[in-house]
Amino acid sequence: xxxxxxxxxxxxxxxxxxxxxxxxxxxxxxxxxxxxxxxxxxxxxxxxxxxxxxxxxxxxxxxxxxxxxxxxxxxxxxxxxxxxxxxxxxxxxxxxxxxxxxxxxxxxxxxxxxxxxxxxxxxxxxxxxxxxxxxxxxxxxxxxxxxxxxxxxxxxxxxxxxxxxxxxxxxxxxxxx
Amino acid sequence: xxxxxxxxxxxxxxxxxxxxxxxxxxxxxxxxxxxxxxxxxxxxxxxxxxxxxxxxxxxxxxxxxxxxxxxxxxxxxxxxxxxxxxxxxxxxxxxxxxxxxxxxxxxxxxxxxxxxxxxxxxxxxxxxxxxxxxxxxxxxxxxxxxxxxxxxxxxxxxxxxxxxxxxxxxxxxxxxxxxxxxxxxxxxxxxxxxxxxxxxxxxxxxxxxxxxxxxxxxxxxxxxxxxxxxxxxxxxxxxxxxxxxxxxxxxxxxxxxxxxxxxx
Numbered sequence: 118x119x120x121x122x123x124x125x126x127x128x129x130x131x132x133x134x135x136x137x138x139x140x141x142x143x144x145x146x147x148x149x150x151x152x153x154x155x156x157x158x159x160x161x162x163x164x165x166x167x168x169x170x171x172x173x174x175x176x177x178x179x180x181x182x183x184x185x186x187x188x189x190x191x192x193x194x195x196x197x198x199x200x201x202x203x204x205x206x207x208x209x210x211x212x213x214x215x216x217x218x219x220x221x222x223x224x225x226x227x228x229x230x231x232x233x234x235x236x237x238x239x240x241x242x243x244x245x246x247x248x249x250x251x252x253x254x255x256x257x258x259x260x261x262x263x264x265x266x267x268x269x270x271x272x273x274x275x276x277x278x279x280x281x282x283x284x285x286x287x288x289x290x291x292x293x294x
Numbered sequence: 295x296x297x298x299x300x301x302x303x304x305x306x307x308x309x310x311x312x313x314x315x316x317x318x319x320x321x322x323x324x325x326x327x328x329x330x331x332x333x334x335x336x337x338x339x340x341x342x343x344x345x346x347x348x349x350x351x352x353x354x355x356x357x358x359x360x361x362x363x364x365x366x367x368x369x370x371x372x373x374x375x376x377x378x379x380x381x382x383x384x385x386x387x388x389x390x391x392x393x394x395x396x397x398x399x400x401x402x403x404x405x406x407x408x409x410x411x412x413x414x415x416x417x418x419x420x421x422x423x424x425x426x427x428x429x430x431x432x433x434x435x436x437x438x439x440x441x442x443x444x445x446x447x448x449x450x451x452x453x454x455x456x457x458x459x460x461x462x463x464x465x466x467x468x469x470x471x472x473x474x475x476x477x478x479x480x481x482x483x484x485x486x487x488x489x490x491x492x493x494x495x496x497x498x499x500x501x502x503x504x505x506x507x508x509x510x511x512x513x514x515x516x517x518x519x520x521x522x523x524x525x526x527x528x529x530x531x532x533x534x535x536x537x538x539x540x541x542x543x544x545x546x547x548x549x550x551x552x553x554x555x556x557x558x
Contacts, residue, residue, distance in 0.1 A: 148351030157352035165356040187312040255311040281304030287342045
């Protein structure tokens with residue numbers, strides 16, 4: 118497994134392994150952060166901080182506790198959530214209307230943005246609103262099943278099955294594209 | 295295990311989201327090693343999220359080099375600490391606990407000192423209270439004395455100095471109603487050792503002295519006022535210096551003061 122090997126090297130503070138992992142995940146991590154902060158330049162700034170944090174805490178990753186991507190995803194969304202709770206961001210957020218990540222589409226259409234809204238739109242076009250919501254909460258916000266159930270006002274048992282069907286839909290869209 | 299059913303449960307999607315417990319994560323990691331379908335499914339789920347997040351990305355404008363530059367500038371301090379052998383935080387920790395121990399000991403000492411100070415102050419306080427009580431009682435006596443000599447029945451008889459000691463003087467305050475005489479002997483010199491002043495009531499014709507008593511503890515008495523009984527029909531008072539214990543009849547050569555009761 119190449120990924121496992123890379124991660125092992127990375128845990129031993131091997132900069133070249135870190136560089137490869139950075140190449141693999143930098144866009145994704147910046148994207149996750151952007152779904153939360155909804156501001157390109159702030160997202161990029163936090164993204165860089167997150168990679169430094171990842172490096173500094175490399176030895177704390179343990180593959181028995183989850184995927185490497187899941188680990189850095191968690192670090193990234195915590196950093197982004199901290200950011201939107203901080204004072205400095207509040208003013209920037211004013212003009213954004215949408216709460217969910219598809220809002221990025223609507224907001225970016227008018228702007229000269231690097232977000233590939235067309236592809237994103239294709240990805241989510243067949244997703245129902247409730248899918249967008251559940252994916253946002255579980256993956257980009259890190260909500261627990263219980264918190265997501267309360268937020269969406271659905272039984273806790275439904276969270277797992279609905280998420281499963283929504284991810285399946287997303288995977289179909291990826292293949293169609 | 296029914297792998298398909300396990301996959302269909304949706305737990306792997308939650309695993310990728312990172313919202314399961316450590317126990318569940320460990321279980322799934324073990325299943326993934328055991329069942330390739332599970333591993334493949336996890337990777338597919340992850341790929342969909344990777345794509346979704348990538349499409350939401352503003353792009354990672356930062357270069358990897360800029361990250362490494364920041365990391366290198368941030369960690370430069372660490373090797374210096376390592377050369378010293380022990381992280382500075384360890385020293386700080388020990389130093390803090392030593393300081394704490396010294397602090398506690400110092401506070402204990404302070405406490406002991408304060409306790410002993412309190413005892414000293416309490417002792418002083420007791421002494422002062424005693425002095426106040428003494429003063430009160432002395433004041434009471436003085437007031438009583440003052441009241442006694444202010445009594446309207448009092449006759450004041452000045453006793454003038456005689457040949458042996460012209461500068462001496464004394465006063466007798468005689469209350470004829472209750473037969474008391476107060477002798478104010480402030481104007482007498484201290485008697486030599488082995489001698490004592492003796493007060494006499496005198497009848498003048500013929501000269502008949504009657505002893506009224508001794509001015510005992512003369513040097514110790516603060517106000518030098520002595521209360522004596524005088525049941526006599528005195529015509530004069532005299533004070534002589536006599537050997538300790540007093541004499542039966544006055545030694546007129548040692549007559550210090552003498553005063554005649556004015557007829558009233």
